[in-house]
Amino acid sequence: MFPKYDVIVVGAGHAGCEAASAAATMGSKVLLATMNMQTIAQMSCNPAMGGVAKGQIVREIDALGGQSGIISDRSMIQFRMLNRSKGPAMWSPRCQSDRMLFAQLWRQTLEDNPNVDFWQETITGLKIEGGTVTGVVTSLGITIEAKTVVLTNGTFLNGIIHIGEKNFGGGRAGERAAKGITEQLVKLGFEAGRMKTGTPPRLDGRSLNYALMEEQLGDEHPAKFSYTNTPHLTKQRSCWITYTNESVHEILRAGFEKSPMFTGRIQGIGPRYCPSVEDKINRFADKDRHQIFVEPEGWDTVEVYVNGFSTSLPEDVQYQALRKIPGFENAKMFRPGYAIEYDYFPPTQLTSTLETSLVKNLFFAGQINGTTGYEEAAGQGLIAGINAHQNAHEKSPFTLQRSEAYIGVLIDDLINKGTEEPYRMFTSRAEYRTLLRQDNADIRLTPKGLELGLASEERRKNLEEKTAATTKIVTMLQKEKVAPEQVNSRLEQFGLSQIREKTSLEQLLKRPQLGIEELAKLDENFASFISGFSDESREHAEIEVKYASYIEKEKLMVGKMKRMEDHAIPEAFNYHQIPALSIEAKQKLSKLKPSTIGQASRISGVSPADISVLIIHLGR
Known part of the structure; x- marks a missing residue:
């Protein structure tokens, strides 16, 4: 019935989709097995991609030839570059996504790849011979053979959903848990643990009073994630900010005795940096309010996501508390928030390719490794998919160093340090973050994607054009000089010290207060020259010049670290x-x-x- 596949990917979340797409694009025959074809690439939590450090991961996935950036660009409803007030190492792209369109585009992308087959059924076990995985076993008892297998089970392995004093098996609201794989792996000698995560209630946006909230607009000139020619946003939807208060906190505290988190019914460890609302009230008792972000779920739906109100309290307590939040007085709930416990496998049991140490050709990616977040999952899925393909075709393994990518930092942290709580990426985890910026991911990684056969020729062309443009701009900045009489009056207007002799634009650009746009106002010749270049090329050239000494210092540190x-x-x-x-x-x-x-x-x-x-x- 089934051919023998090069790669079987179990699970079609963010990790599974990237793994299947990467392996298939590189030439492997791939089977993507999922419990439900209707939930491929579902955004189980908030309808957004990117964020601090996470946005860098999405750009790295894109630079290597992955799909998350392209699909995010085609389904976004708002874009913001976070941390613009800080240095460029901290700039992080983030978008609000149309949840349904995001999933639809991912499924369409996978279906358009002739090397991807699909099978809708629960995978309950693995076929292992002589310490090597050789296929999977389904709930119907069907054995499907493969050279390699990638497990991306998300929160489904023995998942239990908690709402107040109620709990029931499930991997996500409305979907059953997966059983069998954990038990088999533990018998083989794998160590397993339990983690938890949560999600907030979803509300009817028509029932909210936005006049009582703060509007959060997207960027005036929205950028994007992908280095390919995806479209820029021409219209955007607003998000909104409101706050909890003491009345909200009192209602929530009254429900603590029915909270599975406080009564001990939840044994798994939750994410430290994304706590539930009851956890925030308990841990930060001195705070009289907490921020709530109201995020639309898409272009054509009234459903909204209440970011900051993740909870597993009883649904009646959730409802009463929500209605005390400004703007939520008449809120209608689509479904309550809940917590979910699930199995994971400490990632110290993996190699740097995400292959397991105990079973050859078996790879883990995503929340099964103890991480949290779409972006972290997708980055792991991409690396696992690449290496599953490499193993299946007896090619060299592919890894990224800490100095090369946030994805490298992520995997190095996981396999060497492990994690006892859901792992989330932050810029502070990367010691070379000035090198690992969101603007240069293509320069760092697209040559590697091209070498693998994953990145397209379009990406090669775009990279060559960007590199050439950057070189031209930097050369012009070095060559073009301005005299004191040309610019001093304008410098004075900017509140800057004047120059005493002819000075290159490169030297002026190193002043913190001046950017390329300001230089264009100082020098008409430069203004005419720079008008022919894209915003991306200008930004990259400006960063390379302005932060040259910091970049060079980190490069020296990388070399030193390798020697050390x-x-x-x-x-x-x-x-x-x-x-x-x-x-x-x-x-x-x-x-x-x-x-x-x-x-x-x-x-x-x-x-x-x-x-x-x-x-x-x-x-x-």
Whole structure:
């Protein structure tokens, strides 16, 4: 009935879709197995892609040849570049998405790939021979053979949904849990654990009073995620901000005795950086209000997502509390929020390709590895899909270093440090974040995608054009000089110190207050020249010039770190003598006594910043 596949992907969430698409695009014959064809690429939580550090991951996926950026661009209803007031290493693209359109476009993309087949059924086990996976077993007892298997089960492995004192099996609202795989893997020697996540209630937007909320507009000139020629947004939908208050908190506190989180019915560990509303009220008792983001679910629906109100309290408590929030006085609920517990496998059981150490040709990606977030899942799925293809065709493994991509940071953290709570990416986790910016992901990674056969020729052309444009702009900035009489009066208007001799535009651009747009106002010749280049090329050139010294410093640190990987640490080294080390790092390093910098960098609780401090100290 079935051919033997190169790759079987189990699960069609964000990780599964990227894994299947990547392997198939590279030439593998792929089967995507899912419990429900109608929920492929469903946004189970908030209708958004990107955010702080997460937006960088989406751009990296796109640069390598993945699909998340393209589909996000084609389904977004609002775009914002976060952290614009900070340095470019912190700039993070984020979009609100049309939930239904996002899923529709993903399914269409997969169906358009002739190398992807589909099978709708629960996978209950794996076929393993001599320590190597050779296929999967379905709930009907059907065995489907494959050279490699990628598990992307999300929250479905023995999932339990909690709403107040009620609980029932399920991997997502309205969908049953998956059983069998965890039990088989544990028998094979895998370590398993439990985690939890949650989601807020969904409301009828027609019942809300937006006049009592703060409007949050998209960017005036919206950018996008993909380096391909996807369209820019021409219209946007607003989001809204409101706040909880003491009345809301009192109602929620009264329901704590029925909260599965506080009564011990939930054993799994939840995400520290995305706590439930009851957890926020309990942990931050001194706060008299918490921010609530009201996010539309799409262009053509009245459903809204109440970001900041994730909860597993009884539905009547949720309803009463919601109606005390300004603008929610007459709110109608589509469905209550809930918490979900599920199995995961500590990712220290994986190699850097996301292949398991115990079973050859078996890969894990997404929440099964203890992560949270669409973007983290999609990044892992892409790497697992690439390496499943490479294994199936006896090709070299593909990995990314910490200095090359946020995806590299993510995987390195997971496999070396593990995680005991849902792992979320932050810019602070990357010690080379000035190099890993959202504007240069194509320069960093598209050549790798081209080498793999994953990135398209369109991407090669776009990259060559961008590189050439950047070089031209930087050369012009270096060559074009302005005299004091040309610019001093304008510099004075900007509140800047005047120049005393002819100065290159490159030197002026290094002033924090001046950008390329300001230089164009100072010099007509430059204004005429720069008008022929895209916003993206201008921005990239400006960052490369303005932050050249920081970029060079990080490149030197990368080289030093590579040399220091095997650098010995004296056995009796006193970590407490370094004030800049975090308290946790001092405790962990003193206890475990790593023999090299490489070992120290992989100790849980020792941050990349701690390692940088240690390198500097040892260098002295």
